[in-house]
Amino acid sequence: MRNFFQRQGKFRPRHTEDQGGDQNIPEDLWVKCPQCGELIYSRELDRNAHVCPKCGHHFRLRARQRIDLLADPGTFVEWDTALRPDDPLQFVDGQGPYNEKILKTQQKTGESEALITGECLVDGRQLVLVVADFNFLGASMGSVWGEKMSRAVERAIERHLPVLTVNASGGARMHEGLFSLMQMAKTVASFELLGKARLPHFSLLVDPCYGGVTASYATIADVILAEPGAKIGFAGQRVIEQAIKQKLPKEFQTAEFMLEHGTIDLIVGRQELKQKIATLIDLYCPSASVMTRSDHQADTIPVAGNPSQDTQDMPVAVTGDSADE
């Protein structure tokens, strides 16, 4: 009789924890918003960029979903897909060897690592796009992450392109020990070069972003954006609660909290994100929408009369429909 009160069959709410884990989600499923409790038809959620139509809660996204939302259709070219993690410590924990964990995670997620790098167009503007996938071992930063990042930044410098990093992370990857910690230094070193080349780094912090990523390249970006409600911090909430022996308030370490404390530049809702990024590229790097590789060759030598970035045609202003999904 107790079962009578529970939702049955297709009306049973899909819990957010399952999100992304199950590959065979029937189309007619309903999703319960963890913030307001609203039941949302999953297709409607897809159409709404995975933002709750009632309360605006931003659901977590897989990296590929983020790329689809940001990049013009068919323009994303992925880089360094052959890079795979090694097991320098021969690490074995309570759940078994790291090697096996990687293979299982690769099968489960369909990704080879937690970071995806590449280039794309955003409303016609060129951009180096770097996106973390939280489903891959909690988007933990290890050697492959650092190497992909460094290579992506080097290509950005070579081609004179701006960089957008979309950062979620549970912290450094413990299985790779000190190598993981050192990726903080490595990524910061690469972005130092990007800065010297006077190219902008835009960093978008999404839920959840913690640990070594928060304490390295993600927070030294030129413009730091965050999604509404995203949890962002250095130390995890459990660690802090253990240290202070009390519960933390709900708003602690949210994007809004970060904005209030002066740690980030702006909060951008997912529906406005693409347009905002396009505007940022126009402001900081107008050349990115028109420059091709052959232009770049000429541009590296500053010659008088060289048609440099600002004399070329400006891209068509962002039109109203550009950011609509």
Add this chain to the structure above:
Amino acid sequence: MSEIPTTNPETAVSIEDPETGVPASAVLTPMERVRLARDTHRPHTLDYIRELFTDFIELHGDRSFGDDRALIGGVASFRGRSVMILGHQPGTNTHENLERNFGMPRPEGYRKARRLMEHAEKFGFPLITFIDTPAADPGVGSEERGQGTAIAESLLAMIGLRVPIVCVVIGQGGSGGALAISIGDRLLMLENAIYAVAPPEACAAILWKDASKAEEAAATMRITANDIAGFGIIDEVIAEPVPAHEAPRETIRAVGERIATHLDDLIAGLGEGDLAAVDAMLKARYERFRGIGVWHEI
């Protein structure tokens, strides 16, 4: 703090086992080294400053919020040369530990560090850092004031700092809190110091779901100086024939000798200090970190 005691032959660990001839230090387990690294009587930054430097003037404050007592810094003379010193400073008793937050810096500590780095650059002072922290402070106030950002900005400042930097891990190299002041041209470690991405207890709690598996985690994590030297991440392991807390003065002097050698070497490389030589030093520093990582391509 009191005058540094000299070695007490009664309590000192013998250099080698009289029967087997194996050095005592070679048979320590990783967790035993963790305990040595954490020993409150192990010499800390201020002990090194007193013994190795003259005319130390501590410089305080981040100029915007406060003065962190867990990360100290100042100018001093090292063998006739003005240098900037930065280091973590835990306490030796409960009272001092509360004052110094157990050597866990808050954001204002890292912001002070960055200020003093820039100060060193302005006056051409080489930078010497002593790393000895369990972690960066994980508190509410630290989060409010941007702990992550403060660490990241310290990393960024060190990568591009136009003076030679020598870093020594003298005790606990605790994760990002340690890394924040250990980006340099040379990274040295005392034999019984550790350098880890997370404390073994935390790693055990996360990956074994059982904090009591710290012993196992410590072994698997490869956090000892010799392990890390094997990875090519550090330049040199400074031997502790007797654990540092048993022979503080000898240990400090050995560290001083190695700092001097590396610093002389770096300064010789700069010649007259022309821009190109500094650029070459920065390029080598960049390459050093750019090259860290283990992966393969299929």
